[in-house]
Amino acid sequence: MRRYLTALLLASTVTLLGLGHRPAPRVTPSPTPVPTATPTPAPVLPTAIIYPFSVSGDTDKTAGAKLAALFAQEIHQSGGVILEPLPIKPIGRADYLNNAIKTGADYYISGYITPLGDEVSLVEQLVSTSSGAIIWANTTQVLTYGDAISQADSLRSAILAHAGRVEAQYKQQQAAPTPPPGPANGTQTSIGQLLGLLHRKTPTAKASIAANLKPAAPVLVPQVADESVATASLARSLDRAYNVTRSAVATSNPAADAHTICGALTSSSIAAGSARSAQHGFPRTITYTFSLRVYRCDGTMFFTHSSKGGTLDEAVDAAVDAFMSAHPKNV
Incomplete structure (x- = not known):
């Protein structure tokens, strides 16, 4: 019996030693994911x-x-x-x-x-x-x-x-970094730009008439040669009090092309004008003059007025204000 217990104790000891020296399981590393290219967004078609x-x-x-x-x-x-x-x-x-x-x-x-x-x-x-x-x-x-x-x-x-x-212009504007302030940038500013900044006035908002109160007869604003900036300003200013339609007709003589500009809108009026600027004084300032001319669809001019301002928009607004006062119903 003693021999049996001794053998049993020896077998248990060997078993425990075997368990104590069992090698740790091998850990298999996860594969590194392969980077995929970012898909190129589809272009926005015009x-x-x-x-x-x-x-x-x-x-x-x-x-x-x-x-x-x-x-x-x-x-x-x-x-x-x-x-x-x-x-x-x-x-x-x-x-x-x-x-x-x-x-x-x-x-x-x-x-x-x-x-x-x-x-x-x-x-x-x-x-x-x-x-x-x-x-x-x-x-x-x-x-x-x-x-x-x-x-x-x-x-x-x-x-x-x-x-x-x-x-391309939009992307360039979005990507262009904001230049840091300091004399380094100041040296790149032209005298003309500097004077423009010094004398620039803060624009004041102009009152507008509600759409349902504007006269029914529209004001047509054609494309006048060499006056694209003034034409855009004129359309914005007239829109304060009238129903404005930008005509695609390009003309250097609105009176002669009145029938083409009006088309079927024979009760409309045609607004056009010309702008010029003059520099004077020191520090140099700029004065803008805008001459507004308004025609009927038969080519007759029934209103004209010239106004001045420190900016083109000011000159245009002043001329349009005069037309609004004289012809609030566009007739």
């Missing part, structure tokens, strides 16, 4: 709407709509530009800009077709809805629709070029 071209003379009156449809088909097939549908109910040229803005289009295309012997003169205009300005225009003579279709590629290229510049 959008445009193509209106029927205005037809004059003996040319087939449906030619304008046919040409617009052909342009749309060609640009769609080439890609890069999203085309918005035309309104179900036909609209006049004076409403092109407002309609394009409502549809969300970045640009709109319109133009004119005029007989010229055996050929026709084709005028194409590309308008940016963000500014209401014609950013590209072209005039050419064509004989067939096939000749005209080639112009679609030029319009598409103009849209993509302008959209690319706008996007």
Whole structure:
């Protein structure tokens, strides 16, 4: 019995020693995840709407709509530009800009077709809805629709070029670091910029009339050659008291082009003007003069006024204030 207990004790000791020296389990490391490239966001494509071209003379009156449809088909097939549908109910040229803005289009295309012997003169205009300005225009003579279709590629290229510049400018503004204050930056400021900062006035908000109280007859503001800045300021100022429509018609003589500018809106008025500036005194100051001219749709001018101001907007507002006082109902 004693031998049996001794053997049992020895076996237990060996077992415990074996357990005490069992090697620790091997830990398998987790595989390192392979980095994946960040997907490149899809580019935001510019959008445009193509209106029927205005037809004059003996040319087939449906030619304008046919040409617009052909342009749309060609640009769609080439890609890069999203085309918005035309309104179900036909609209006049004076409403092109407002309609394009409502549809969300970045640009709109319109133009004119005029007989010229055996050929026709084709005028194409590309308008940016963000500014209401014609950013590209072209005039050419064509004989067939096939000749005209080639112009679609030029319009598409103009849209993509302008959209690319706008996007690049935005990205540059977002990425540009704010320059630290100090004399290092001051040395880069021109004297003209410095004087402008010293004499700049804080603009005061102008009171506006509620939309439902504005006169029904709209004021049309055409694109006047070499007056794009003044035209934009004029449209903003008139909008305080009137229903303003930016016309896509480019003109250097609103009186002569009054019928084209008004179109079907014969009860409208046409507002245009010109601006000039003069420097005087020391420290040098700048005085702006704006001459406002308002026409009826038959081309007769029924109001004119010139005003001065320390800024272009001040001069424009003063001239518009005079028109508001004399013709509050736009008649």
